[in-house]
Amino acid sequence: MARKIFVGARIFDGERFHDDKALIVADGRVEAIAAGNDLPDGERVTLSGGVLSAGFIDAQVNGGAGRMLNDEPSAASMAIIAGGHRPYGTTSLLPTLITDTSEASTAAIEAATEAVKANRGVAGLHLEGPHLAPARKGAHLAELMRPVEDRDVKAFIRAREAIGTLLVTMAAEQVTVAQVRELAEGGVTVSIGHSDCSSEAAEERFDAGARGVTHLFNAMSQMGHRAPGLVGAAIDHPSTWCGIIADGHHVDPKALRTALRAKRGEGKLFFVTDAMSLVGSEKDSFTLNGRTVRRERGGFCSKLVLSDGTLAGSDVDMISTIRYGVTYLDLTLAEALRMATLYPARFLRLADRGYLSPGARADLVHLTDALTVTATWLAGETV
Missing domain, CATH: 3.20.20.140 (Metal-dependent hydrolases)
Structure with missing residues (x-):
């Protein structure tokens, strides 16, 4: 299983923000939002503050x-x-x-x-x-x-x-x-x-x-x-x-x-x-x-x-x-x-997009606090 773990940014899941948490992505989909001290093995993607949101x-x-x-x-x-x-x-x-x-x-x-x-x-x-x-x-x-x-x-x-x-x-x-x-x-x-x-x-x-x-x-x-x-x-x-x-x-x-x-x-x-x-x-x-x-x-x-x-x-x-x-x-x-x-x-009616909960497609965008885009991902892959 290809797994990526995004850390270092506030996570907006579509309903609320999560501070000091990590977004875990497996095979192109959201697996979990987890505490930073309880993370599985996987490729770390370290972000410099800002917000990580659904694309x-x-x-x-x-x-x-x-x-x-x-x-x-x-x-x-x-x-x-x-x-x-x-x-x-x-x-x-x-x-x-x-x-x-x-x-x-x-x-x-x-x-x-x-x-x-x-x-x-x-x-x-x-x-x-x-x-x-x-x-x-x-x-x-x-x-x-x-x-x-x-x-x-x-x-x-x-x-x-x-x-x-x-x-x-x-x-x-x-x-x-x-x-x-x-x-x-x-x-x-x-x-x-x-x-x-x-x-x-x-x-x-x-x-x-x-x-x-x-x-x-x-x-x-x-x-x-x-x-x-x-x-x-x-x-x-x-x-x-x-x-x-x-x-x-x-x-x-x-x-x-x-x-x-x-x-x-x-x-x-x-x-x-x-x-x-x-x-x-x-x-x-x-x-x-x-x-x-x-x-x-x-x-x-x-x-x-x-x-x-x-x-x-x-x-x-x-x-x-x-x-x-x-x-x-x-x-x-x-x-x-x-x-x-x-x-x-x-x-x-795009049922698996627009939010970051388990099972959602991992289309992501990272924003600075000034609301500029630093990176995007399609199904967990950088584009």
Whole structure:
């Protein structure tokens, strides 16, 4: 049995911190958290203070390391993107294909099936479109948007069976309650987003099995005192999970703090990056569906915009969202870490990730006290 023993750092197991303890990893999985004076034989990994946590999980990653998934939906692209985010603590992610042709979607499904088997950080696939609402298109191409057809439902269920984890973002206007129910029963994770729907329409789909909303507050009907919209329905519904982009540009911190205080029940807010290709790259622009997206530096982090000023994804990485949460959202470090580990794992039903208890996959990240990443491990191996 190959065993590693991590010592010298506080251990965050997903629920609480452990001081003066060691994390024991055997054959790529957590064996125990044990007192330092009662350790088995094994390779010692000595850390210089800081925090050892489960690796971060990102459910929405359009690109990284200079590569956009839409430009080349292949397993090789997914590996490059995953590698580009690993220095920032992300050990599991869903490469995300934004609205594109059916051929691109098919290629992404085939690529994800291969990439997940490689076991190098690709945990599934996120299809964000084409079943979105043109009224809330954001940076997506409205001309490619369309309603869900029954053949799409069957194709998504087949894809989920092949990949393992499939997340699809859909507008409530483009998918029926019956279709949501069939998708959920087929194991597909449905998230409502890019939608101008009423709160009632959203609630019907949540009750039918839609598990979450995509980037809460952005590209959706807002909360009014008589028309709560998708924002109000998502915050109010107890089992609905809400991804948030915490970069200082997408959502005002006052709105995020309010949502964090208001959200009650099983469903929680969790961090996503919605990152584009410039994360992990020194470039200042890239092309998205024939349109130039440029990096504007300033603020907590840079922002990415089209020529008309529309936000086009983000330039943030996962460790930066944790720092933002602690600094601007009044989060404890424990809760900020949960929003990057335990909560996205539960949303995506990744049963062996997001925490450090016996049997969990030993995907790890070591952080300094200043919340910078020093090292990551996949299944206990340094990467």
